[in-house]
Amino acid sequence: MSAADRTIPPPSPTRRAKDLAFRLALLGCLGISVLLLGVLLYDVIKDGAGHLDMHFLTSFTSISADKAGAQAAIWGTIWLMGICGVFIVPVGVATAIYLEEYADDARWYNRLIEVNIQNLAAVPSVVYGILGLAFLVRGPLALGNTVLAGGLTLGLLVLPVVIISGREAIRAVPPSIREGSRALGATQWQTIWRQVLPASIPGIATGVILALSRAIGETAPLIVVGAATVIAFNPDGLDSQFTALPIQIFDWISRASNDVNNYKPLAAAAILLLMIMLLAMNSVAIWLRNRYEQKW
Amino acid sequence: MERVTEPPEIRARRDVVPPTPQVVAAPASTERKPREAIFGLEGVQVSYGVKPAVRDVSFEIGRHEITALIGPSGCGKSTLIRCLNRMNDLIPGARVEGRVLYHDQDLYGPGIDAVEVRKRIGMVFQKPNPFPKSIFDNIAFGPRVLGMKGDMDEMVERALKQGALWDEVKDRLKTNAFGMSGGQQQRLCIARALAVSPDVILMDEPCSALDPISTGKIEDLMLELKQDYSIVIVTHNMQQAARVSDKTAFFTVELDDQEHRSGRVVEFDDTEKIFTNPGDSRTEAYVTGKVG
Numbered sequence: 001m002s003a004a005d006r007t008i009p010p011p012s013p014t015r016r017a018k019d020l021a022f023r024l025a026l027l028g029c030l031g032i033s034v035l036l037l038g039v040l041l042y043d044v045i046k047d048g049a050g051h052l053d054m055h056f057l058t059s060f061t062s063i064s065a066d067k068a069g070a071q072a073a074i075w076g077t078i079w080l081m082g083i084c085g086v087f088i089v090p091v092g093v094a095t096a097i098y099l100e101e102y103a104d105d106a107r108w109y110n111r112l113i114e115v116n117i118q119n120l121a122a123v124p125s126v127v128y129g130i131l132g133l134a135f136l137v138r139g140p141l142a143l144g145n146t147v148l149a150g151g152l153t154l155g156l157l158v159l160p161v162v163i164i165s166g167r168e169a170i171r172a173v174p175p176s177i178r179e180g181s182r183a184l185g186a187t188q189w190q191t192i193w194r195q196v197l198p199a200s201i202p203g204i205a206t207g208v209i210l211a212l213s214r215a216i217g218e219t220a221p222l223i224v225v226g227a228a229t230v231i232a233f234n235p236d237g238l239d240s241q242f243t244a245l246p247i248q249i250f251d252w253i254s255r256a257s258n259d260v261n262n263y264k265p266l267a268a269a270a271i272l273l274l275m276i277m278l279l280a281m282n283s284v285a286i287w288l289r290n291r292y293e294q295k296w
Numbered sequence: 297m298e299r300v301t302e303p304p305e306i307r308a309r310r311d312v313v314p315p316t317p318q319v320v321a322a323p324a325s326t327e328r329k330p331r332e333a334i335f336g337l338e339g340v341q342v343s344y345g346v347k348p349a350v351r352d353v354s355f356e357i358g359r360h361e362i363t364a365l366i367g368p369s370g371c372g373k374s375t376l377i378r379c380l381n382r383m384n385d386l387i388p389g390a391r392v393e394g395r396v397l398y399h400d401q402d403l404y405g406p407g408i409d410a411v412e413v414r415k416r417i418g419m420v421f422q423k424p425n426p427f428p429k430s431i432f433d434n435i436a437f438g439p440r441v442l443g444m445k446g447d448m449d450e451m452v453e454r455a456l457k458q459g460a461l462w463d464e465v466k467d468r469l470k471t472n473a474f475g476m477s478g479g480q481q482q483r484l485c486i487a488r489a490l491a492v493s494p495d496v497i498l499m500d501e502p503c504s505a506l507d508p509i510s511t512g513k514i515e516d517l518m519l520e521l522k523q524d525y526s527i528v529i530v531t532h533n534m535q536q537a538a539r540v541s542d543k544t545a546f547f548t549v550e551l552d553d554q555e556h557r558s559g560r561v562v563e564f565d566d567t568e569k570i571f572t573n574p575g576d577s578r579t580e581a582y583v584t585g586k587v588g
Binding site: 104106174176177178179180181182183184185186187190194195198199294295 | 383411415427428440488489
């Protein structure tokens with residue numbers, strides 16, 4: 001080997017240029033989505049920020065835009081999330097436990113259930129609205145256009161999300177923990193209740209919050225199950241009529257506006273409020289994950 | 297176990313049999329008493345699916361003895377130890393044939409509950425598997441799920457003392473067990489098994505993930521525990537088997553005409569005999585490091 005071969009050659013300009021071009025292309029794609037989000041945010045904040053005050057939070061909707069607020073929608077949304085959460089936590093976690101800890105994958109019906117749960121997560125939300133209308137509002141349960149029917153419909157919609165994330169959290173608990181517990185004479189249920197579930201709670205809770213944050217923005221199924229648009233009272237029980245923030249936004253945007261009665265800023269303020277609630281929920285999910293996640 | 301060069305292996309063997317005064321004292325006392333069998337294996341065969349993983353296993357495991365199961369990888373020694381407390385029940389498709397007698401009762405007989413079996417026959421695994429809880433809760437888990445009555449603080453202290461861990465952890469019982477060293481974690485797992493007052497402790501390669509110093513501590517612990525418990529240990533470390541065990545079963549892998557591997561017992565005898573004067577040439581080749 002001659003001395004010339006041993007010197008490190010200068011960098012090839014074309015290779016460096018390609019590297020740079022690729023990097024810029026990736027950055028550009030990121031830029032597009034960030035820009036779109038930025039424009040959307042700017043538009044909503046410009047219109048809505050001024051209206052997002054105590055009056056907006058504490059007044060009911062009204063035929064005159066400057067008196068209208070979102071109180072009924074806020075409380076409606078809170079009721080819906082409460083009902084939805086009470087429904088999805090036990091049902092979703094129990095299903096996840098069955099599928100992970102008990103179901104024998106060799107059985108065809110267990111595989112069928114698994115595939116169907118994956119598929120259910122992709123069914124359009126309006127279809128769940130129709131299901132809710134047929135089985136909860138009318139049909140066998142005949143709950144009527146109540147907040148209970150609305151919450152359960154949203155629960156059905158996001159149940160697959162809870163089940164899938166719950167299964168992942170349960171699967172993340174290493175088999176050696178179950179073996180250690182069983183080897184001490186613990187039964188399968190004691191092992192699940194005292195070892196597997198406590199270790200997977202952070203993951204399950206994260207999944208539940210993400211499911212709720214999907215439910216909070218859903219509009220179509222609520223319209224189908226008959227959420228009201230103009231009501232001037234908060235839900236006072238499971239059987240009361242209700243409205244919700246996305247419904248209120250939809251209603252305000254679709255109303256004819258003029259200079260005297262301008263509903264557009266109200267819609268923008270409600271969108272902002274919904275985004276703040278979403279952001280808060282997702283922050284809690286991230287915090288939960290970072291704070292309690294078990295490293296194995 | 298990787299191939300070891302022969303001369304140091306043989307030298308090590310002579311040095312370690314008999315290694316420490318404890319070992320000399322213990323077998324001497326058990327040999328004078330009539331040997332009492334705790335397990336009787338009669339033609340045991342364990343299969344995963346249709347093919348047997350280990351077959352034709354017949355020998356007796358004595359009370360207050362350490363019985364070592366040695367042999368090359370895939371010879372079924374871990375499979376066998378896991379059928380002594382019915383841990384194989386947890387593996388779908390695992391099937392045990394023959395008889396596993398525990399105090400003359402067939403563990404796989406009708407009306408025997410695997411949960412009851414595991415209360416009496418504890419197990420320590422290859423990799424330390426502490427629960428993601430405090431040291432205290434790790435020990436207290438067994439007594440709690442079994443509904444044992446008594447002062448929990450006392451039970452935990454006793455188990456940790458038996459596990460030779462008390463002095464190291466008594467000031468941090470409420471801290472998470474994941475903060476302990478690997479060797480401490482494994483002694484915690486042993487103490488955890490002791491907390492439910494078992495009769496037998498099964499150890500499946502308990503030191504394979506540990507450094508020599510931690511290994512030495514666990515071996516000392518085993519020799520102490522032998523006074524009160526019966527121990528069965530699977531090990532890849534032949535010096536370990538020679539150092540601690542009273543009886544040794546040597547397993548080997550056989551290929552059948554369909555190229556299927558299954559394990560069987562070549563020789564079961566006093567550890568000293570297995571390591572100094574084995575009856576089978578395959579045992580001799582393995583313990584002297586010529587194969588395996």
